[in-house]
Amino acid sequence: MPGSDKTLDPAEGLAREAIRRNDVAALGYARLGWVLGYLGRPQETIAAFDAALMRDPDNPETYLAYGETMNRLARPYNAGPLLETVFSKDSFLPPSWEIPQGHRNLVLGEQEVAIGHFQSVLDRVSRFDPARVQMVRALWELGDTEGAKQGTARIKKSRPSTALPTQNACFRIPFRKKRMR
Incomplete structure (x- = not known):
C-alpha cells in the first residue's frame, strides 16, 4: 500500500526484537522474512523463513507467508511447493x-x-x-x-x-x- 514503506524499518526492528527475546520461536523469524521480502532482500528473506521452518516445520502460516513472499519476489516456482505444503498441513483454512x-x-x-x-x-x-x-x-x-x-x-x-x-x-x-x- 502507498506509504507502507515507512513502516518497514520499524517492523524489521520489531521482528528482530522478537527473535532476540525468544530465539526458539518460529513466529519472529517468519515475520522477519515477510518484512525482508518487502524490503527486497531475497537472501535474508529465505534465511529467515528457513530459520522459522527449522523451529516449527509443521506451521502452515509460515509456509503461506513464505510462499506469498516468493510470489512477491517474482519466484513463483519457489512459491509452488511452499503453498502446496500449506494445504497439506491443514484441511480447514x-x-x-x-x-x-x-x-x-x-x-x-x-x-x-x-x-x-x-x-x-x-x-x-x-x-x-x-x-x-x-x-x-x-x-x-x-x-x-x-x-x-x-x-x-x-x-x-x-x-x-x-x-x-x-x-x-x-x-x-x-x-x-x-x-x-
Missing part, C-alpha cells in the same frame, strides 16, 4: 489463504486459473476486497477490461474510502510483467 495460490498463477501468466482461486475466495467471503483487487488484476491481464473496470467500481462502491491506484497507473503495465523484471 481461512478462505483468504487461497489468494497466494491465485497470485502465483498471476505471476506465471495463468490468469484463468488465478481467477478461479480469487472467485473461490469471493464465493465464501463476497466482501473480501483483497481477493477482488487481485481478481481485477487477473481480468485486466486476461484482456477483460470491462470486467476489470466493473470490479474496480464494485470495490469503490462497497468501500468508498479504499485508496486504489487510478486505472492508468494500476493497469497500464500488466502486473505479471512488472513483477518479472
